[in-house]
Amino acid sequence: MFGGLRAVNDVSFSIAEGAIHSLIGPNGAGKTTLFNLITGLYVPTSGEILFDGNNVAGTAPEKLARLGISRSFQNLQVCMRMTVMDNVMVGSHLALGDSILQGMFRFGGARRKDEAAEQEARRLMRFVGIDDFAGVMASDAPFGILKRLEIARAMATNPRLLLLDEPAAGLNQTEKVALETLIRDIAKSGTTVVVVEHDMKMVMSLSDHIVVLVNGAKVADGGVGEVRSNPDVIAAYLGVPVAKVTVDA
Amino acid sequence: MTRRLVDIALLAGILAVVPLFVPNSYIFDVVIRIGLTAVAVIGLNILMGLAGQISIGHAAFVAGAAYTSAILTSIFDWPALASIPAAVVAMTALAFLLAVPMLRLNGHALTIATLGLGLILQIVLVNEVKWTGGPDGLTTTPLSFGSFAINTDLRSYALVSVVLVVTVVLSQNLERSAAGRALRALRDSEIAACAVGIDTYRLKVRAFVASAAFAALSGALTAHYSGFITPDMTGFLRNVELATMVVVGGRGSTVGAILGAALLTALPQLLGGLADYEMVVFGLILMGTMIILPDGIVPSLSAKWRGLTAKRGPGVKTSAAPGQETHESVWRLESGK
Numbered sequence: 183m184f185g186g187l188r189a190v191n192d193v194s195f196s197i198a199e200g201a202i203h204s205l206i207g208p209n210g211a212g213k214t215t216l217f218n219l220i221t222g223l224y225v226p227t228s229g230e231i232l233f234d235g236n237n238v239a240g241t242a243p244e245k246l247a248r249l250g251i252s253r254s255f256q257n258l259q260v261c262m263r264m265t266v267m268d269n270v271m272v273g274s275h276l277a278l279g280d281s282i283l284q285g286m287f288r289f290g291g292a293r294r295k296d297e298a299a300e301q302e303a304r305r306l307m308r309f310v311g312i313d314d315f316a317g318v319m320a321s322d323a324p325f326g327i328l329k330r331l332e333i334a335r336a337m338a339t340n341p342r343l344l345l346l347d348e349p350a351a352g353l354n355q356t357e358k359v360a361l362e363t364l365i366r367d368i369a370k371s372g373t374t375v376v377v378v379e380h381d382m383k384m385v386m387s388l389s390d391h392i393v394v395l396v397n398g399a400k401v402a403d404g405g406v407g408e409v410r411s412n413p414d415v416i417a418a419y420l421g422v423p424v425a426k427v428t429v430d431a
Numbered sequence: 432m433t434r435r436l437v438d439i440a441l442l443a444g445i446l447a448v449v450p451l452f453v454p455n456s457y458i459f460d461v462v463i464r465i466g467l468t469a470v471a472v473i474g475l476n477i478l479m480g481l482a483g484q485i486s487i488g489h490a491a492f493v494a495g496a497a498y499t500s501a502i503l504t505s506i507f508d509w510p511a512l513a514s515i516p517a518a519v520v521a522m523t524a525l526a527f528l529l530a531v532p533m534l535r536l537n538g539h540a541l542t543i544a545t546l547g548l549g550l551i552l553q554i555v556l557v558n559e560v561k562w563t564g565g566p567d568g569l570t571t572t573p574l575s576f577g578s579f580a581i582n583t584d585l586r587s588y589a590l591v592s593v594v595l596v597v598t599v600v601l602s603q604n605l606e607r608s609a610a611g612r613a614l615r616a617l618r619d620s621e622i623a624a625c626a627v628g629i630d631t632y633r634l635k636v637r638a639f640v641a642s643a644a645f646a647a648l649s650g651a652l653t654a655h656y657s658g659f660i661t662p663d664m665t666g667f668l669r670n671v672e673l674a675t676m677v678v679v680g681g682r683g684s685t686v687g688a689i690l691g692a693a694l695l696t697a698l699p700q701l702l703g704g705l706a707d708y709e710m711v712v713f714g715l716i717l718m719g720t721m722i723i724l725p726d727g728i729v730p731s732l733s734a735k736w737r738g739l740t741a742k743r744g745p746g747v748k749t750s751a752a753p754g755q756e757t758h759e760s761v762w763r764l765e766s767g768k
Binding site: 221223242243244247248252253255259260261262263264268269271272273274275276278279280281282284285286287288292295296299335336338339 | 477601602604605608609610611612613614615616618619620622623624625626627628629630631633634637638641683
């Protein structure tokens, strides 16, 4: 709750492993808030978030990352004073640790593990198509590259559940097609994907399952066809007809 | 890899030839003090430059270690060879105990808490006359390895040079390591850092302790080099000065840390002839530097160089950054002191 405002109210849905899910709804519906709740940036006032049957509501973000929940951000959270490569390698943090002594004295196979992480980062950068920008400072890289950088970084954590917040925003048509293929490939590799997206064409062609939020409440939940024909969804997106005009000529 | 070795060889080479150009022992003293201070500033850069947390209290660890080592040698008759490591260990442990509650604070609150730390120690040093000699300070004995005492300029210089090179190697190793990336990630986006599983609080504590360890090493060595220490070592000015050295040289740059230490140690000496106007000119020079080179000397110049040559590669580390933290503007003002 934000000063009495219920941003997300009584929303309940479940996510099947290995599928592509979409979370849609008009601006201000609470989609990003829901992501922030799932990833631990916000603590819910009430309710449960079950991951693998365990309630993880209110767990710190770094612990959720350890459990296998990773995400990208709608408003970029990229480390601007680091190279694209270093940004992606930060995603391998859990495999590498953060011992300052180990960093200074390079013991315990630190160098070997770092090289493995670099290989993995290169593979992921190729996977999302940003390998040409590996050595470029993030502040010098274009927006579309940074969007995909966030996906690569999230993938580097080796997630079981990947949350993508408006991954197609600001991308051109060619980039959107590439993104769609990328998301399918991620799901194929066994990672469960949840996408918040406004591009309906993409949502409809991509999703196995869609959840619709309006004003913080769930109005629909189901397969593409089911959601598409739901009158509440149509009302939310197109508005309710006020009057019926019948014209006779 | 090779570039790193070239950097280190270059630093060692410069350090080796400097004594040839030192005209008298007064300048030699300044040079040695620059080296000693640089060790503390490189350490502080781990906290301020890499982790992005501002401390204006690290002179407390410098002075704390200096007094610990001085008291152990003068009152308990320890050899300096044992008291220096003991002082570093003691200050590192103290830094950990202080970091656990303090690093729960963020931004300006943390900065103010560190300032309190520096000033409280100064009050303790002034008042515990029995141990510290009070405002008059303490005399210290030189460090010696068996019968080989570090009691000449050249010997002190050689020791400081070795310590400085080791500090630089450790700092650069850290910068390129997984922990170094995690620290920089924490500085640039705390949200991104915790989203990939970095325990930001724990990492801040570690950075604080590591930076205090270098400050302590610098302090303990300074005590036995200078032969005399006073509570001014952790006065307000000295605390702010250390942080200013990091900012002027360039946060996140090891070379910048050395340059910052050199500039701010040497400038007051050069300006000595201006008497009362010394601080005014000093302040103007600092303000000018921060206006022309807002990211600090080394990062700003290397970004300009990068722009000129338009060469991009993983070897290039620092850059002018959009959207820096809000401390930045405050610091540009503060450093004008």
